[in-house]
Every structure is written in structure tokens, then in C-alpha cells.
Amino acid sequence: xxxxxxxxxxxxxxxxxxxxxxxxxxxxxxxxxxxxxxxxxxxxxxxxxxxxxxxxxxxxxxxxxxxxxxxxxxxxxxxxxxxxxxxxxxxxxxx
Amino acid sequence: xxxxxxxxxxxxxxxxxxxxxxxxxxxxxxxxxxxxxxxxxxxxxxxxxxxxxxxxxxxxxxxxxxxxxxxxxxxxxxxxxxxxxxxxxxxxxxxxxxxxxxxxxxxxxxxxxxxxxxxxxxxxxxxxxxxxxxxxxxxxxxxxxxxxxxxxxxxxxxxxxxxxxxxxxxxxxxxxxxxxxxxxxxxxxxxxxxxxxxxxxxxxxxxxxxxxxxxxxxxxxxxxxxxxxxxxxxxxxxxxxxxxxxxxxxxxxxxxxxxxxxxxxxxxxxxxxxxxxxxxxxxxxxxxxxxxxxxxxxxxxxxxxxxxxxxxxxxxxxxxxxxxxxxxxxxxxxxxxxxxxxxxxxxxxxxxxxxxxxxxxxxxxxxxxxxxxxxxxxxxxxxxxxxxxxxxxxxxxxxxxxxxxxxxxxxxxxxxxxxxxxxxxxxxxxxxxxxxxxxxxxxxxxxxxxxxxxxxxxxxxxxxxxxxxxxxxxxxxxxxxxxxxxxxxxxx
Numbered sequence: 001x002x003x004x005x006x007x008x009x010x011x012x013x014x015x016x017x018x019x020x021x022x023x024x025x026x027x028x029x030x031x032x033x034x035x036x037x038x039x040x041x042x043x044x045x046x047x048x049x050x051x052x053x054x055x056x057x058x059x060x061x062x063x064x065x066x067x068x069x070x071x072x073x074x075x076x077x078x079x080x081x082x083x084x085x086x087x088x089x090x091x092x093x094x095x
Numbered sequence: 096x097x098x099x100x101x102x103x104x105x106x107x108x109x110x111x112x113x114x115x116x117x118x119x120x121x122x123x124x125x126x127x128x129x130x131x132x133x134x135x136x137x138x139x140x141x142x143x144x145x146x147x148x149x150x151x152x153x154x155x156x157x158x159x160x161x162x163x164x165x166x167x168x169x170x171x172x173x174x175x176x177x178x179x180x181x182x183x184x185x186x187x188x189x190x191x192x193x194x195x196x197x198x199x200x201x202x203x204x205x206x207x208x209x210x211x212x213x214x215x216x217x218x219x220x221x222x223x224x225x226x227x228x229x230x231x232x233x234x235x236x237x238x239x240x241x242x243x244x245x246x247x248x249x250x251x252x253x254x255x256x257x258x259x260x261x262x263x264x265x266x267x268x269x270x271x272x273x274x275x276x277x278x279x280x281x282x283x284x285x286x287x288x289x290x291x292x293x294x295x296x297x298x299x300x301x302x303x304x305x306x307x308x309x310x311x312x313x314x315x316x317x318x319x320x321x322x323x324x325x326x327x328x329x330x331x332x333x334x335x336x337x338x339x340x341x342x343x344x345x346x347x348x349x350x351x352x353x354x355x356x357x358x359x360x361x362x363x364x365x366x367x368x369x370x371x372x373x374x375x376x377x378x379x380x381x382x383x384x385x386x387x388x389x390x391x392x393x394x395x396x397x398x399x400x401x402x403x404x405x406x407x408x409x410x411x412x413x414x415x416x417x418x419x420x421x422x423x424x425x426x427x428x429x430x431x432x433x434x435x436x437x438x439x440x441x442x443x444x445x446x447x448x449x450x451x452x453x454x455x456x457x458x459x460x461x462x463x464x465x466x467x468x469x470x471x472x473x474x475x476x477x478x479x480x481x482x483x484x485x486x487x488x489x490x491x492x493x494x495x496x497x498x499x500x501x502x503x504x505x506x507x508x509x510x511x512x513x514x515x516x517x518x519x520x521x522x523x524x525x526x527x528x529x530x531x532x533x534x535x536x537x538x539x540x541x542x543x544x545x546x547x548x549x550x551x552x553x554x555x556x557x558x559x560x561x562x563x564x565x566x567x568x569x570x571x572x573x574x575x576x577x578x579x580x581x582x583x584x585x586x587x
Contacts, residue, residue, distance in 0.1 A: 010465060013465060014416060014457050014458060015442050016449075016457065017442050018454075033455075033516065033517060036404075037406075037472065038471075038472075039405055040406060040409070043479070045479065045482070048481050049478070050478045051477050051480040052308070053308065053533075054480070054484060054531065054534075055293065055294045057338060057340065062334060070201055070202070077199070077201060078201070078426065078427035078428070080424060080427075080430035081430070087425050090434050090437050091436050091437065
């Protein structure tokens with residue numbers, strides 16, 4: 001069983017937060033799922049190359065030419081908070 | 096309810112719409128109005144649409160009608176509906192998630208831009224599992240979508256709205272996306288045709304990313320020919336997606352009348368205990384039909400596919416945990432209020448904005464990629480993927496196509512699997528390995544069990560789309576599945 005501390009640690013890495021009940025639920029659910037996926041370790045796959053891409057593709061190049069892109073206004077249109085043409089966020093460190 | 100509408104629009108295929116427009120037997124406005132009326136009449140029950148584009152669609156239809164026939168593109172004026180995972184310029188795109196409520200993309204997905212350029216008319220955006228994570232549409236943050244064949248049952252997922260809308264006659268065809276079965280499984284459960292193309296056949300630009308090494312956009316339709324026509328429209332090499340290749344040749348409408356000389360491998364691993372007896376019966380009838388058409392069917396074993404779900408539930412969550420890092424409340428979507436600093440804002444925003452299935456997968460993915468576990472989980476999953484690809488390659492040395500049930504069960508009841516994530520994941524037993532290997536796969540209606548549709552899955556080698564459509568078309572004609580959903584429309 002995955003510990004409470006592990007759930008809290010992984011949640012922090014993923015920028016998520018859960019209340020006590022949810023942590024208990026996740027301990028149980030993640031343990032079930034991880035037990036299931038851990039069965040892959042029953043197979044000896046030493047020497048097998050991992051797949052990164054299922055279809056053979058070569059590098060794709062294009063000319064490095066300027067082309068139309070979003071305007072600043074368009075890029076900011078969906079932002080929850082904007083100031084002076086920039087994305088506005090809460091303070092980053094201790095004030 | 097409008098019986099004439101049911102009679103007029105329900106059986107329409109996209110090809111028939113095109114023909115009516117070409118011969119000027121119907122105006123684009125009449126066709127659009129008929130579909131909008133059908134949506135109005137049944138979508139309260141079905142719940143396939145998150146948004147309907149009434150006036151925009153009508154205005155577009157009037158513009159088409161004002162053009163001389165010679166000035167029209169071949170598909171101009173034919174309606175279509177889109178899964179809400181595809182970015183549509185100026186139209187809210189939520190991906191079924193609260194975190195994207197109110198998001199209005201400043202650009203079109205490449206497939207959307209292509210369909211606009213071809214003059215297709217968008218009827219609206221379709222419900223889906225949140226961020227395409229789910230097999231029943233029940234993880235949508237917005238609404239329940241019901242199976243038109245039985246309103247107490249799920250339509251499948253994650254492209255449940257795309258399948259249900261076509262099954263209910265609310266659109267002649269639609270687009271969905273498939274990461275582990277999200278086109279084929281709902282197509283099977285709703286009794287329509289659904290196709291996942293070869294990885295790279297269709298551009299993913301503007302498709303909100305779930306698991307980028309697996310995601311593909313593909314068509315839903317009432318017939319194999321419609322599905323082929325729609326894939327032909329959306330498959331091209333796109334400079335905005337460097338993994339896109341298009342197809343080697345433009346697709347033509349399939350015309351095959353038999354399967355003479357073709358060899359079909361029946362995947363033994365998919366006919367075990369997990370497969371319902373009723374599904375097996377319909378599948379056996381489909382195998383008999385392949386025989387009758389001159390095809391040869393033999394059992395083949397692909398032992399590695401049984402490990403597919405385990406590999407998938409490492410790879411897909413790992414990729415999603417990275418892809419969904421962009422939802423941080425800074426540039427678009429929901430932002431939590433009351434945060435004390437930036438980190439607190441990220442954490443509150445994501446915890447409020449994502450539903451339980453999405454956070455569960457982000458947690459699995461983050462765990463699998465975290466220090467000390469990477470090789471045991473992610474590395475092992477990617478090596479398993481290699482073994483699965485090799486198994487398929489060997490099978491395709493002996494067979495032209497592989498055939499199996501699409502889903503091991505018929506549509507299940509709403510709520511039945513929501514408390515058991517693993518049971519839900521097993522819905523995609525037969526479809527997941529196809530994504531892991533990047534292969535094209537198609538589900539077509541095979542018949543019914545307990546009055547509910549059962550799909551047959553055909554899988555081919557990379558870029559075998561034309562052959563796959565030909566085989567599916569021949570089989571479709573032979574099976575002649577004519578049944579219509581009884582769950583809606585007052586049984587008309």
C-alpha cells in the first residue's frame with residue numbers, strides 16, 4: 001500500500017492538493033492500479049529497446065522563415081489577469 | 096415529435112447530403128435546419144452536445160445556397176459535429192473540463208481549419224470524458240451523455256458525444272479522438288462506424304493533448320464509405336505537427352464486394368473470459384460473413400497484448416502528467432482566487448479545476464516518472480511497447496488484417512463502473528494495443544446482443560487505411576446491420 005506521505009509527496013510534485021479523505025481514497029486507488037501495472041516487472045525485458053515512437057519518422061526540417069503568429073492581444077485574451085500587456089500572477093516569493 | 100424529420104434526417108449519410116446538395120434536391124439550409132430540429136428534439140435526452148451553433152450554421156448554410164453549383168467545393172454545405180477536444184477559433188472549447196470553462200481558442204485545430212476551408216458546416220461541440228480520460232463520458236465536468244439505444248446506459252468514451260450524436264441522427268458524421276480506444280469503443284457501443292487512423296495520418300495541431308505518442312483524430316459515421324470520405328478530408332502532412340505524415344495516397348470511396356484472397360487473423364487473446372458470450376456470438380457471425388465473402392480466417396496468438404493495459408496505464412498517465420502541466424491558471428482557463436503566492440495559485444487552480452479521474456491519472460503518471468521509479472515503470476512500459484509492436488509485425492507477415500470484438504461487453508449501465516477505475520480501464524482491452532503500436536483500427540457494427548450494438552474491430556498494418564476501408568465496406572454490405580436506436584425518438 002502506498003503511504004500517506006508518498007501520496008502527499010507526489011501531489012506536491014504534480015501541484016495538486018487533497019484533503020484527508022481524498023488522500024485515503026487515493027492511497028487505495030493508486031495502490032490497486034500500481035499493483036496492476038507492476039505486473040510488467042514479471043517479464044524479463046533486458047536487451048529490449050524501449051519504443052519512443054510507434055511509426056518510423058525522420059527528422060522534419062523547414063526553412064526558418066518568419067510567419068504570422070498570434071498578436072499580443074490575442075495571446076492575452078484568455079488570461080485570467082493581465083497588466084500592461086503581460087500575464088499577471090501572484091507574488092512568487094516572500095514579500 | 097417531428098416524425099418527418101426523423102424519417103428525413105435520420106437515415107441520411109454525409110454522401111447522401113452531398114448528393115442532395117449537388118442535385119439541388121435540398122438546400123443547405125433545409126439540411127442544417129433538419130439536423131438542428133433533430134438536435135432540439137432528442138438532445139435533451141441524449142446529451143451529446145455541449146454547444147449547438149444554430150444561427151452560425153444557418154448563416155453559413157444560406158451562404159452556400161447563394162452560390163452557383165459550379166462554385167461549390169464537393170462537401171460544401173454538409174454538416175458535421177466536433178468533439179470538444181478540438182480547438183475552434185472563437186468558439187468555447189472546454190475538453191469536458193472545468194479548468195477550461197470559458198476558454199475561447201484564438202486559433203483553429205488544423206483539421207478544423209481544413210473542414211472550414213472545404214465548406215463543411217459545424218453543428219456544435221460534443222461532450223466527452225474530461226481531457227479524454229474515461230470510457231463512458233461520465234468523467235465530463237458538464238453533463239451525462241446517454242446511449243441512444245438505451246438511455247440508462249453509457250455511450251462509451253471518451254468520444255461518447257461524437258458516437259451518440261451520429262447514432263441519434265443529430266449529425267451525419269463527427270470527429271473524435273482516440274488514445275486507447277476513444278473512437279472505436281464508443282462507436283461499438285453506439286452502433287456506428289469509428290476509425291482510428293495510423294499514428295501520424297492526421298495532424299494533432301489544436302487537438303488538446305492527452306498522451307501525445309498515442310493520440311489520433313478520426314471519423315465517426317453511419318457508413319464505412321462516409322468514414323473513408325471524412326478521413327480523406329482530414330489526413331495531410333501539416334507543418335504545424337512534425338509527427339504528421341498524411342496518407343501515402345488520397346483515399347477513394349471503397350467499392351469492394353468480396354474479401355477473396357484476404358487473410359484475417361482472429362486474435363485469440365480477446366475471446367477469453369473477459370469477452371461476453373453475446374459479444375462472442377455476434378463476432379462469430381462476423382467471422383462467418385468474412386468466410387462467406389471469400390476471406391480466410393485463422394486464429395492467431397499475440398501473447399503480449401494482454402500486457403497492453405498495464406503498459407498503457409503507465410505511458411498514457413506519464414504523458415498526460417507532462418501535457419497537463421500547462422493548466423496552471425496563468426495564460427488561460429480557470430484561476431483559483433485567494434492564493435497567497437504563485438505556488439499556492441497553481442496548486443489551488445489545478446485542484447479546483449481538474450476532476451477525480453484526471454487527478455488520478457496525473458498522480459499515477461507523476462508517481463511513475465518520479466525519481467527511483469522511472470525505469471521500473473516507464474522504461475519497462477516502453478520496452479513492453481516494443482514487444483507488442485513486434486507481435487503485430489509478425490502477425491502481419493501471415494495476415495492482411497486482424498479481427499476481434501471492439502469491446503468485450505455491450506454498453507454498460509450509467510454509474511456501474513465509476514467506483515472501480517480498473518474495471519473501467521478494462522473496457523479498452525481490445526483497442527489499447529492498437530494505439531501502442533500506432534496501427535489503424537476500425538470498428539463497424541456487427542449486430543446486436545441484448546438489443547445493444549456490438550462492434551467488430553479490424554486492424555491493419557501502418558498506412559493500410561484504403562485496404563481497411565475496402566474490407567470493412569465489403570463486410571458491412573454483407574452484414575447489412577439495419578437496426579436503429581430504440582431508446583429515443585418515441586420509437587419511430
